[in-house]
Amino acid sequence: MIRKFHLKMDTREAIAGYLFVAPLMLGLIILTLIPVLGSLLLSFTNWNFVAGLGGIKFAGMDNFIRLFHDDAFMKSLLNNLLFIITVPVTIIVALLLAILIDKQVFLKDLFKVIYFLPYISSVVAIAMVWQVMFHPSLGPVNQFLMSLGWSNPPKWLADIHYALPSLMLIQIWIQLGYNIIIFIAGLQSIPKDLYEAADIDGANSWRKFRNITVPCISPTTFFLLVTGVIGSFKIFDLIQVLTQGGPANSTTVIVYELYDTAFNQLKTGYASSMALVLFLICLIITALQMLAQKKWVNY
């Protein structure tokens, strides 16, 4: 009797369990799993979705061969690689600011809020502000530079050489606060007695930073590095609003190419092959992360 009752309880719990996770699982299967498999299949086809299902033509590896001869796409790949530079720069600046905010100042919470503001603000609104600030002739940035005596300052977002660095600068400005918050949380988990022991041994600030802070914070640094690099491959909003990949493809990135190919040029199959490349890149970074983690993170 008691056993039977237990069995019934277990079955009821199992049914309840499936019902609890069902909405999320169904959503993920329909909106993520099936679409990813769809991307995989479509990447081997030549198709404009407006032509209807009858218009699908199998194309084998053609899309991928074309990708490597597509100057705009190769440029976008290169730009994405260059964008990775923003990640270590943000991490280093954020670590220094986090240490100062954590140890050296009054009004700690206020400083956290200041640096966090760009991160929570809408990218579109922020992009518009920077667009006006970077205005080639009238914007405050160039007016300031000209007042310092630089007669011919760069045209920033409108300049083929300066557009990408300008975007990188804005990206660092946006991401800094997030990195600072994570670092401060990491710093607070370092045991205080390590620093006290170092004080007794007469270590100076630099040695404490080098031999205690840096190794103890390495899991946080590693986390920020990996999420930052993966995040940098997904950059889109800033570019769509500010440059649309221009001037002359100098700021195009994979996701922008994907968007443009799929939704402006309506090349569904070709865009899917770009999606697959993006997916593979993220997968490789994650795999590298798992390998590297054992080597250089101290827990």
Place this chain on the structure above:
Amino acid sequence: MRKELLSRTIWTIAMGLLGIAFLLPFLWMLSTSFKLEKDVFNFPIQWLPQQWNLIENYKQVWSGDFARYYGNSIYITLATTIINVLICALAAYGFSKLRFPGRDAMFVVVLALYMVPPQASLVPQFLLFNWLNLIDTHLGLILINSFSIIGAFMLKQFFMGVNNEYLESARMDGAGHFRSFLQIAFPLIRPAVATYAILRFIWTWNDYQYPLIFLKSKELFTIQLGIRLFGDQYGDVYSLMMAGAVSAILPLLIIFALGQKQVIEGIALGGVKG
């Protein structure tokens, strides 16, 4: 001791100046939105306008379709946040507090899907929604943002901290699983739910990519698409553009001001990222 106080004061002032420099784009945006258009590019920059034009600027921004975009954004963001939080909380409870065959395998699938960049599934998502006639509807936009792995992870961590004895004793008293979830576990993790809800609100309010691809009709636009359109229309009227930008950011600043502590703690805790 006095030496430390002095050093702290000096660092605070230095960091304060740096912080102001960091916020200059915001200050410039705000001050420009108060100005007459002819004064926008005066140099040296007048941080306080010579002639105030605040009311006129904002009146002109809000006289157009702005209020409609705002309403759309508020509706979409609230609906998405509520549905998303509910779905995540249910799944998180199921994965942490209920035992059923295949649970761990399912969770591994969820973990694996987390590695998929959203843009890798964008094109088929669009095709699917197009086929279901959900393109250019608010419902489509709400649905696409309603299922979030990060939310399920975050809330699962907190449900695991809820003592099983509470739930078991509730069940002894005859409460079903749904009632123990709703009346015992959920209230216990309410602060975590609030944190996640605020973050989800911010992320949805700021979402640009999905509205850009899913919405076609101007009357359905969210505020992000709205200010973009506004920027195209008033591309040379910078005082109005900045008043538009301020208007788009303002609700976020209010939400952030109210839940500042939760947001920062939430971000720090999970290393959460949208």
